[in-house]
Amino acid sequence: MKKTILGLDLGTNSIGWALIEMEDDQPKHILGMGSRIVPLSKDDNDQFSKGQAITKNSDRTARRTTRKGYDRYQLRRAQLTQLLRDNGMLPEQMDEHLIDLWKLRSDAATEGHQLTLPQIGRVLYHINQKRGYKHAKSDDNGDSKQTKYVEAVNQRYADIQTKHQTIGQHFYQELLSSRVKGGKDYYYTYRIKDQVFPRAAYIAEFDQIMRIQKEFYPDVLTDELIDSLRNRIIFYQRPLKSCKHLVSLCEFEMRPYKTKEGKIVYSGPKCAPRTSPLAQYCAMWEVANNITLTNRNNERYEFTLEQRRQIVDFLCKNKELKVTHLQKILGISKKEGWYGGKAIGKGIKGNATLNQLREALDGKYDQWLEMPIQIDDKVNVETGEVVKMVSEEVEQTPLFRLWHAVYSLQNADELSKTLQDKFGITDKAVIDALCKIDFVKPGYANKSHKFIRRILPYLMDGYMYSEACEQVQIKHSNSMTREERDARQLSEHIELLPKNALRQPVIEKILNQMINLVNRLQQEYGQIDEARVELARELKQSREERDSAYKAINQNERRNKEITAKIEEIGIRPSRSRIHKYRMWEESRYQCFYCGKTIDLAQFLNGADVEIEHIIPRSILFDDSYSNKVCACRHCNQEKGNLTAMEYMESKPAVEFEAYKQRVAEAFEDKRISKTKRDHLLWRRADIPQDFIDRQLRQSQYIAVKAVEILQDGIRKVWTSGGSVTDFLRHQWGYDEILHTLNLPRYKQVEDLTEIVHYEHAGQEHNEERIKNWTKRIDHRHHAIDALTVALTRQSYIQRLNTLEASHDAMEKQVKEAGTQYNEKKSLLEKWVAEQPHFKVAEVTEKVDAILVSFRAGKRVTTPAKRAVYKGGKRTVVQTGLQVPRGALTEETVYGRLGDKFIVKYPLDHQSMKPENIVDPTIRAIVKQRIAEKGKDAFKEPLYSAEGMEIKSVRCYTSLSENSVVPVKYNTEEQPIGYAKKGNNHHIAIYQDKQGNYQEMVVSFWDAVERRHYGIPAVIMNPKDLWDKLLNTELPQTFLAKLPKDDWQFVLSMQENEMFVLGMEEDEFNYAIEAKDYNLLNKHLYRVQKLSSKFYCFRYHTETTVDDKYGEVKNEQWSFKIGKAFRASSFEALFRVFPHKVKIDIMGRITKA
Structure with missing residues (x-):
């Protein structure tokens, strides 16, 4: 009976897959293998692995909230301007000196002081700019910094209340007391910026100003006008929107029903608040x-x-x-x-x-x-x-x-x-x-x-x-009986997860890519009968576990470096095994864990009369982890035989047994051993869980459960597999060396990248050339090999690993019947696994060599959208036809302008602050003098100007040009006063002019969005057709100037992570594409790594790293020589390698782009 099995290896930013055909439980064909990469930013990847919340969504929300706040301030300002204008209170000018403005505000709240109506308007304008801190319940989060901040805010208000002052009067007095004379002018050293007051203080000041000034203008400052100014404009606070519609339905109580349109929707009670x-x-x-x-x-x-x-x-x-x-x-x-x-x-x-x-x-x-x-x-x-x-x-x-x-x-x-x-x-x-x-x-x-x-x-x-x-007849897990599994209806097409369905963007991306892959495979090969999934450790861990694991890894790395140095001190070459031995020697307090005999470190490291001992014998339990190993003398190891540690020590005299239990207890209490190792040391044979491996495979994390649930929607049988099982099977079947074999010819081109390794096998000496510091993880294809191993894993293997002792006779019989000659050092389990059905190494190598790594395409420039609001609990669309940018339009820093140069303000100790770029010549001289005097410690102490004012920041010239910035901030006359640098480059397009010369256009993400805004493609492939369409349109000249000329011919465009075949002439390339010679195309496939003007960097498609490091050595030239990377700094260099743009689909199939 034939059936197809899909193996999946899911990582945080990768999917390895392998689809195989089985007949009567024997592997027949590898239908396909591949690696799909979902590029993550380094920050996202690091944050997820460290157990930190992915901040992309929260950062965007924070910035959007800031923009909304500023937009609402502008709306309030516009409404205030109109109301003041209607009542003859709008000031003609607003350029008062700082002290004059605060004096005006102070006088406005002083009994008997009459201001003109425009002056009152100016004071209101000033109050509207900053209206104080408004306390919210969410601020009481137990954060000590937040608590201290609120206390300081409230204390300031209490202080001015004691003095019977308003905010304006307080700041005016503080400024006057800090006045110093410098040359012809006066300066004020008091800093208002961080002196935050509560909203109540501003409202009290407003009320006092209105009460006093109303006496002079009762006909203008009516109660109605004051109410509008106070409650509808300046201090208006929008009530929070209800978020009840976002609360999930209770999965145990919700019930499905069909709408009139036939769509299945769910109804039921919502989840209760956690604080209920x-x-x-x-x-x-x-x-x-x-x-x-x-x-x-x-x-x-x-x-x-x-x-x-x-x-x-x-x-x-x-x-x-x-x-x-x-x-x-x-x-x-x-x-x-x-x-x-x-x-x-x-x-x-x-x-x-x-x-x-x-x-x-x-x-x-x-x-x-x-x-x-x-x-x-x-x-x-x-x-x-x-x-x-x-x-x-x-x-x-x-x-x-x-x-x-x-x-x-x-x-x-x-x-x-x-x-x-x-x-x-x-x-x-x-x-x-x-x-x-x-x-x-x-x-x-x-x-x-x-x-x-x-x-x-x-x-x-x-x-x-x-x-x-x-x-109560409720299943709290997604496990099914065989009858339920066989009876359920499968979907022909698995639906993608809606945006924010998991509220974890990293996992959402990888699961949607998995869904796309499974749908494409079923479309191509028909119904898949069975799927096996292995999830990366990070996906199976909770956020707290990832955080804990990250810290433990860092701690272990530091400890391993210390141990390496100590091993070298006694003249022994460090290795991974010896580092483990040293740690076991330390955790056992330099003695045999069983008999308590003192262990000599050098003897243990060299394997002389002291050995690593498996607490639970490998013949009983499939566990080769560090938690199942201790330091033991050879005598105890041999005497223990096939017993567990607990059974062995129970056979000893009572004194020795009690001493053993005491050693275990002390080691655990001192945190020298983990709870897992403690349990192993105390387990008798009867205590070992019969489903030990199954327990490791059970997925308790929501994400793991979700992955299985998604696959069960379209595939009848779905199993999970564990990393330890996959590693063991891959090694025994010989798949570990495939990638090394494929990469060795390239690395041999540089003598320093390989070495000759000597080893002994079957009593004979052997020499082998190996890649230095080799690890499979530098090649994306290792995901596909793991997926193939997962696909070949059978539930019966797991069962055997669960019951090693009970299965001993059956395994021994099968090995003897096979008649294969094995190294006597191999255990029965290793021999038995090697006999299980799997593909030959040569066949797998050929398939792996044909893999074209597939990268998820870059995001679109914009997406069509509509704006909806919730009114009365119902969603109402209020705007359609929107184009939403799919990235940051500009960088965050806002620059000013001085003549034809752009300037930015830096703190004195900012790394980008260069003294020669400081705008003010006097300040420039002071800063240079301080640096000359104190060097790196120049700004540890305050720096003052000639007038005695502290210099905290300086304005500096930048090298930005008119083409690299866009205006983002305007004054009341709609003149630009703030500029931002355009975002990253979206793509580079190369054209050829009438003279046959190549012309380059570097298109930023801002420019690409601008093109989409005007209905123009982001990448312009037909300049003449485009200009014909633009003849009758009225677009800004500044925009038109950034388009390619109408007589230019499009040659190619390059965007990050797009794929190119390099080094194949036209005829050879066309033949390889038609013949689907993936083994040949694989040698020439590169992705675009990074781009800038006439600087094009490509990276070989299988490479996982981009740092060009070989051990501790960084060498770009080695990368160029062995084909890991290619860089072109001119048109000539680029076209010398015949760049052919291609597309690699999710299944790893290649087509011309």
Whole structure:
């Protein structure tokens, strides 16, 4: 029976794939292999690997928020201008000196001082520019910096209130007191910039100004005008938009139904807020039921239901449950050696909602902290069964009502009134404390209140979460029975994930690329019968785990460097194995872990009478990890044989056994060994999980579950595979050396890049030429080889690895029947794996050599869009036909202009600040003198001008030209006053003029967007046709000047990550394309790495790095010589290699572009 199997190797920015055909469980054909690369910026890749939030979306949101704020300020300013003009209050000029403006503002708020109407208008204009800090609940996030900032803001207001001053009067007095004379003018050293006041201070100042000036202009400054100025313009604050439509439906309670158009949509209750008392109480029970304790003998503590209830009660009354608290509740001591894992070690968070409210109420209104849980018997409408369920009345309990008021009422005045009227809470301190609580920010749980009410009774009976779900006939995982799997309807086309469906752009990109690939493969080869997926470690880890792993890797690298130096000190050559040995020697305190005999380091490193010992023998457990190895003397290793460490030590006298357990306990408590190694050291054969490998394959992270769920939509059987299994099988089948073999001929062209390695095999000496510092990870095709190994992996292999001991006889029989001669050093498992069906190395090598690495195309310049708003909870489209740029139009820095030169302000210690570029000659001389005197420490101490003013920043000339910047900021007369540098280059187009000369056009992303804005293609391939269309249009001359001339002929264009075949003449290239000679095209395929004017850099398509480093040596010339890179600095150099632009589709197929 034939079937097709797809193997997938998913990484953060790559997909390796292999599609094979099997017949009667024997591999017949490799239908296709490939590597798909999704380029990520270095920042995105690093941030994801480090466990940091990808900041791209949040950064864009922050910048968009800033732009919106500025836009709204401009709207307020325009409305203020119009209102002042209508009432004869608009000032003719606004160029007052700093001190004069603050004097005017101070006088406006001084009793008996009359200002003219235009002067009042000028003061209002000034207040409108900065209207103070407005406190929001979200600012109370526990951040000490934020808290100190708010305290400082409020303290400034308290200080001026004590002095009976307004903001204007305060700043005017401070400026006067800091006045110094310099030459003919006066200067003011007081710095207003960072002196932030609360919004209330500005409103108070406004009210005082209006009260005083109204006495002189009662007919103009009417109550209606003052109200418009105060509440509708200057201090107008738009209410926050509702985000309820973004809250997810509860996956356990939502139900599908069809619309009139036949579209399936879902309806049901939404997920409950995470701070809901019911959600918090449910979480406490989940946590309490999940706590497990094991002792030094690996025995598990048996909790009673009453103890679980005591734990929940403690969590509801305290902010945190620590190990000491748990020990007290259970009545156990530290000496007994009970261990509860990392979660308890770090402390389990208590009921945040209840604890916050209790703290705010301060013991004065504790009746509002009650939430009695009433459990009723309900009849399940679908099954007719009687089930337990928490009564709906729980939402009317005092605690729930108080929480809901604080949660839903964001306005402090409204909440204060509600607390007094409906809850009888009148204490001002309590009200203020409750108003500061933000129950919205923590977000939402993954369950609705309705579902929580269904499972809570079972959680309270001591069931684990999964067991409680089973009690209410709910599956909390996506696992299926064979009947369910065979009965389900498969989709012909898997739908792409909607934008922001996962709220994680890195993972969203890679999963959508996976969907595109699977759809194309099924379109080409028909229905795929089975898929196996291996996910990169980073994709399987949570954000916290990635962060922890990143820190551990860095720490290990530093430690390994220290160990390397120590090994070299004793005259031994360091290696990866010896570094591991050294670490084992240290963690065992320089002795055999079993008998306690002192171990000589040199002997251990050289393998003399001391060995690395597998705690659980490899014949019993498939685990060759560091966690399953210890330092042991040869005598103990041989005597232990096929026993586990625990079984071996139990056979020893009681004194030795107790000493062993003590060594394990001390090593674990001192954090010299991990919990995993501790467990291995304490496992008897019966303790080893029978599904040890399966447990490693289970995907608990949402992303892993999502990947399987997506594939199950279009493929009947979907399995997951683990990295350790793939590595083992790949090595035993000989696939490890394929990429080295393919790359060696290129590297041999440079003598310094290879070396002769001597080794012994079967009693004979051998010499082999190897690439120095070789790793498969420098070649993108390693993803495809891994995917092939994954595709060849069978569930039966996993089963054998799970039950090595039980499978021993069957494996031995199969190996003997095969009759293959093996090295005696190979284990039975290694021999058995080598006999399993797989493709020959030569066949795989040929397929890998034909792989053309596929890169995801660069994003579009713009995308069509429409603008929608939500009115009354309904989405309403208010604007269509928009073109949205798909990147940054300009760089962030804003430049000024002085004559024909562009200038920018730098802090004195900025790395781009060059003294010779400083605009002011006097300041330039002062800065140069300081640098001459103190060198690198020039600006550690303040620098002052001749007038005594501190110099903190300087204006500098730049080398920017008119063509490289665009105006982005304008004054009230619509004249440009601020400029920004255009964004990165979008592409470079090369044309040929009438004389046959090549002409280059460097098109920035700004220019490309501008072209799309006017309905012109970003890349212009037919200049004459374009100019014919533009004859009757009225476009700006500045734009038309940036277009290619009408008599130019398009030759080619280059954009980052576009693919080119280099070094093949026209006839040879055409033949290779027609013949689909991928093995030949593979040698000449390059991608565009980076571009600038007459500087074109290409990188060989299989290369994963671009740093041209070989070990610790950086050498570009080596890269050019072995074909890893190509660079052209002229038209002649570029066309000498016959550049042919091509397209590589997602399946790695090539076509002319």
